[in-house]
Amino acid sequence: MHTPMAAGEAALVAGHGHGFVLALPENEPFALDSGSALLGVKIAYQTYGRLNAERSNAVLVCHALTGDQFVASHNPLTGRPAWWDLMVGPGLTLDTDQYYVICANVLGGCMGTTGPQEVNPASGKPYGLDFPVITVADMVRLQCRLVDHLGIDKLFCVIGGSMGGMQVLQWAASYPERVFAAAPIATAARHSAQNIAFHEVGRQAIMADPDWRQGDYQAHGTRPAAGLAVARMAAHITYLSETALHRKFGRSLQNRQTFSFGFGADFQVESYLRHQGSSFVDRFDANSYLYITRAMDYFDLAAEYDGVLAKAFRGIETRFCVISFTSDWLYPTAENRAIVKALNAASANVSFVEIESDHGHDAFLLDEPEMFRTLAGFLGAAAARRGLRRP
Amino acid sequence: MHTPMAAGEAALVAGHGHGFVLALPENEPFALDSGSALLGVKIAYQTYGRLNAERSNAVLVCHALTGDQFVASHNPLTGRPAWWDLMVGPGLTLDTDQYYVICANVLGGCMGTTGPQEVNPASGKPYGLDFPVITVADMVRLQCRLVDHLGIDKLFCVIGGSMGGMQVLQWAASYPERVFAAAPIATAARHSAQNIAFHEVGRQAIMADPDWRQGDYQAHGTRPAAGLAVARMAAHITYLSETALHRKFGRSLQNRQTFSFGFGADFQVESYLRHQGSSFVDRFDANSYLYITRAMDYFDLAAEYDGVLAKAFRGIETRFCVISFTSDWLYPTAENRAIVKALNAASANVSFVEIESDHGHDAFLLDEPEMFRTLAGFLGAAAARRGLRRP
Numbered sequence: 092m093h094t095p096m097a098a099g100e101a102a103l104v105a106g107h108g109h110g111f112v113l114a115l116p117e118n119e120p121f122a123l124d125s126g127s128a129l130l131g132v133k134i135a136y137q138t139y140g141r142l143n144a145e146r147s148n149a150v151l152v153c154h155a156l157t158g159d160q161f162v163a164s165h166n167p168l169t170g171r172p173a174w175w176d177l178m179v180g181p182g183l184t185l186d187t188d189q190y191y192v193i194c195a196n197v198l199g200g201c202m203g204t205t206g207p208q209e210v211n212p213a214s215g216k217p218y219g220l221d222f223p224v225i226t227v228a229d230m231v232r233l234q235c236r237l238v239d240h241l242g243i244d245k246l247f248c249v250i251g252g253s254m255g256g257m258q259v260l261q262w263a264a265s266y267p268e269r270v271f272a273a274a275p276i277a278t279a280a281r282h283s284a285q286n287i288a289f290h291e292v293g294r295q296a297i298m299a300d301p302d303w304r305q306g307d308y309q310a311h312g313t314r315p316a317a318g319l320a321v322a323r324m325a326a327h328i329t330y331l332s333e334t335a336l337h338r339k340f341g342r343s344l345q346n347r348q349t350f351s352f353g354f355g356a357d358f359q360v361e362s363y364l365r366h367q368g369s370s371f372v373d374r375f376d377a378n379s380y381l382y383i384t385r386a387m388d389y390f391d392l393a394a395e396y397d398g399v400l401a402k403a404f405r406g407i408e409t410r411f412c413v414i415s416f417t418s419d420w421l422y423p424t425a426e427n428r429a430i431v432k433a434l435n436a437a438s439a440n441v442s443f444v445e446i447e448s449d450h451g452h453d454a455f456l457l458d459e460p461e462m463f464r465t466l467a468g469f470l471g472a473a474a475a476r477r478g479l480r481r482p
Numbered sequence: 483m484h485t486p487m488a489a490g491e492a493a494l495v496a497g498h499g500h501g502f503v504l505a506l507p508e509n510e511p512f513a514l515d516s517g518s519a520l521l522g523v524k525i526a527y528q529t530y531g532r533l534n535a536e537r538s539n540a541v542l543v544c545h546a547l548t549g550d551q552f553v554a555s556h557n558p559l560t561g562r563p564a565w566w567d568l569m570v571g572p573g574l575t576l577d578t579d580q581y582y583v584i585c586a587n588v589l590g591g592c593m594g595t596t597g598p599q600e601v602n603p604a605s606g607k608p609y610g611l612d613f614p615v616i617t618v619a620d621m622v623r624l625q626c627r628l629v630d631h632l633g634i635d636k637l638f639c640v641i642g643g644s645m646g647g648m649q650v651l652q653w654a655a656s657y658p659e660r661v662f663a664a665a666p667i668a669t670a671a672r673h674s675a676q677n678i679a680f681h682e683v684g685r686q687a688i689m690a691d692p693d694w695r696q697g698d699y700q701a702h703g704t705r706p707a708a709g710l711a712v713a714r715m716a717a718h719i720t721y722l723s724e725t726a727l728h729r730k731f732g733r734s735l736q737n738r739q740t741f742s743f744g745f746g747a748d749f750q751v752e753s754y755l756r757h758q759g760s761s762f763v764d765r766f767d768a769n770s771y772l773y774i775t776r777a778m779d780y781f782d783l784a785a786e787y788d789g790v791l792a793k794a795f796r797g798i799e800t801r802f803c804v805i806s807f808t809s810d811w812l813y814p815t816a817e818n819r820a821i822v823k824a825l826n827a828a829s830a831n832v833s834f835v836e837i838e839s840d841h842g843h844d845a846f847l848l849d850e851p852e853m854f855r856t857l858a859g860f861l862g863a864a865a866a867r868r869g870l871r872r873p
Contacts, residue, residue: 125743224743284727284751285719291752292716294745295759296687299708317690325683325716328676333811336675342782350780352516352615354685354772358779360675361682368686381745388749389741391733420724420811 101240108168109135109196109203110160113240117212121233127223131212134237135203136195139163139179140187142241148479149243150185151234152194153251153258156326156383157375159202162194163187168202169374177458184463188482189474190247195237197230197258199383201376204233208309208376218378220306225382227254227390231261238269245269247477248470252276252455253422254383257390260430263411264392264403272473274466276414277455279426280400280433281391286421289329290384293322297377306378319377320368327367332418332451336360393433400433407434410476411441412469414462416454442469492631499559500526500587500594501551504631508603512624518614522603525628526594527586530554530570531578533632539870540634541576542625543585544642544649547717547774548766550593553585554578559593560765568849575854579873580865581638586628588621588649590774592767595624599700599767609769611697616773618645618781622652629660636660638868639861643667643846644813645774648781651821654802655783655794663864665857667805668846670817671791671824672782677812680720681775684713688768697769710768711759718758723809723842727751784824791824798825801867802832803860805853807845833860 104114112135115121120128137160142149152162152175163179165172179185179192196204199222207222214221238246249262249270256278263273279286297303300318304311328336340360344350347357356362396402411434415427424445434441446461448454455462474481495505503526506512511519528551533540543553543566554570556563570576570583587595590613598613605612629637640653640661647669654664670677688694691709695702719727731751735741738748747753787793802825806818815836825832837852839845846853865872 125741127743220745224741224745281733283724284731284733284749285724287733287749288715288719288727288751288755291747291749291755292712292719295708295715295756296690296712298745299687299691299712301692317686321683321687321690321712324679324686328679328683333674333676333814336679340675342672342675342678350516350615352518354611354615354689354776356682358675358678358682360679364679364682365686385745423724 101236104133110137111135112203113237115236121236123223123229124226125223129205129223132198132205132233133203133209134195134198134205134233136160136193136237137162139192140190142191142243143479146243147245147247147477148190149238149241149246150190150192150248150250151238151246151262152179152185152192153234153249153255153262154194154197155251155253155255156387157371158255159200160194160196163192174456178463184467184470185250186482189479193237193241195234197383198233199225199230199379199386201379206376207306207378207382217309219309220378222378222382225386227257227261227386228265230386231258231265234258234262235266235269245271247479248272248274248473250274250276250466253278253452254387256422257387260392260403263407263409264395267404267407267409270409271477272410272412272470274412274414274469275427275430276462277416277419277422277427277452278430279422280393280430282388283426287388289325290388292325294381294384296321296325297381303377306381308377314372315377316369316372319372319375319380320365322380323371324364324368327364329421330451330453332420332449334418334449335451335453338449339363400429401436404434404437404439407437407439409439410473411439412466413441413443414455414465415445416448416450416452416459417445418449419452419454421452492627495524501528502526503594504628506627512627514614514620515617516614520596520614523589523596523624524594524600525586525589525596525624527551527584527628528553530583531581533582533634534870537634538636538638538868539581540629540632540637541581541583541639541641542629542637542653543570543576543583544625544640544646545585545588546642546644546646547778548762549646550591551585551587554583565847569854575858575861576641577873580870584628584632586625588774589624590616590621590770590777592770597767598697598769598773608700610700611769613769613773615780616777618648618652618777619656621777622649622656625649625653626657626660636662638870639663639665639864641665641667641857644669644843645778647813648778651783651794654798654800655786658795658798658800661800662868663801663803663861665803665805665860666818666821667853668807668810668813668818668843669821670813671784671821673779674817678779680716681779683716685772685775687712687716688772694768697772699768705763706768707760707763710763710766710771711756713771714762715755715759718755720812721842721844723811723840725809725840726842726844729840730754791820792827795825795828795830798828798830800830801864802830803857804832804834805846805856806836807839807841807843807850808836809840810843810845812843
């Protein structure tokens, strides 16, 4: 599929079902914003489509908090549809007949990229809480290492929603000359107090679970499943709009005509949430959840630029398409508009669309025709400008 | 202060700091909506002001999920200001120089009224999960028993916010001839899917705590403090608006200049939430939290009337004042407007005010001059109509 290029001594290693895994040289420290460094960092990724001869058609997709590198088709580990299978694939908006799509598991994740569940080379044991706290910029720096390895000087596009959108913004700020086009979707340039508050509830739920064992649950053979499920349930509510919850469930009862007058899942919405919680536990690592939510909370792009977001984009040539959804109350339109305002203040090339949808934050993952049309138009124009051939 | 009247063999008993406690006759079953009945029910209450000779100036205040009977001045158990000390007292909106204010701890509560932490007379042990699931109508039926005991045929006003507002609506529907005026504030005639979802997260957090012991923690000498704290943290976010959280905390750090790159409370909002969680645990019973949230989830006033809310108020003479707050996303204006619409359809006497506030749901507990003015006007006009003397 792709043509890996040597960058340092980085090497592809077996991914154990995680797709491709790029291993940085074992003695090369990967420096982090915290001042710490990691040794022997691996990044698991997946590619779709073909890199063209000019290496000009690469699209990097950045995933959200609980996403992974399996962006198109299906997830080989779960057998279920990939998280953005409606967006990425042959003939779809991110057309893999035209673009070479790359998606990597983020640093701190639990799908093959170095994270708290991986073995710490210094101790020979899983990191657990010895894993250093990471930032969105750290995630992006590691992705850049992968892009180097793939021999790509300039990405045609970097795109993502939610935390994926934060990475898009960080890419544009950190490596403007390497990003031709950027599409941050349903995101924010900084995490709000309410965002932080919801994450903190999730972290406290995990850390309150005695099976968490101060983060050392792998060594104890336990899993903080109950705490992680509660964290996921709380978060899941924030991904949906009140309207969507009402339309989906209302006050309908679950397989019953009358109240049980007990604490079972009388309501469909309870049953749905419990399922969201328990199924999440099977596919996600609790410590990864702590580290990635922390990285999101720390995200405040303007802070690196004297608190002035426009400075992050000064002189940038990248063309932007910013998308928000009317019923997204987690990263509401106002937050996305703040990004647009800063881009305008930096005289950047930016288009902005607020899409009418009652799907809430999750809209970016769903069948939203206007999102597909908007992005198809944006990518088509950018591809023409970049001289990419149509499929 | 008040003049207790005999109603059955109900008797005032010692309240152990909970104020007055009315005990129903020990052999009198108190029937519940679930079909169960409770024996030896007690209701703890507080009164402020004097009942006039005509017994026409009584105002029943109904408290919210975590409220109690100490509505005015200070709470003698905590030494802190009472939860509605800005509303109720001499010279205040609910002027105790004019009105005789009654407030009772709800059935299922943990401040002296019969609830899951009280001793089950059948077993001689605390109820725990043997306590029957109760409803808002059950709470109101018990309050009515208290009002009987106090010798009051018709309450001048029933007032409350949030779950208190639900009780107000239930009072008006169940006992229309006993309510002269009613003021439901920041409430809803039914719990929405999102409301239920947030409550379910809280319940799951409590029940996931091993110290909960299937509800039998009193016998085990444990307390599900961590789970209850997480439940409170999640709920607390829903009581505030995004704007209020932003204004109060933004992304300010707690006693530090830079990130800790750890999982301590770096942000003020985290520290605040943790405090909200841990201080709540000292004053509230975890099982009461389960039962009361369940009662709220079950609340759907229209369901008793063929799904038509207006039928709940058919022919009602009570005059209503419905109040909502613009930034309340837990019981938004639309839910309050639905109450007004039903009252209008029932040709009831109703005024409605949506108050501009960025305090979120908590606004009803705070210094909201327009709320005080609105209620003062409403109560004044109703008092004149009722022939109450000014203080």
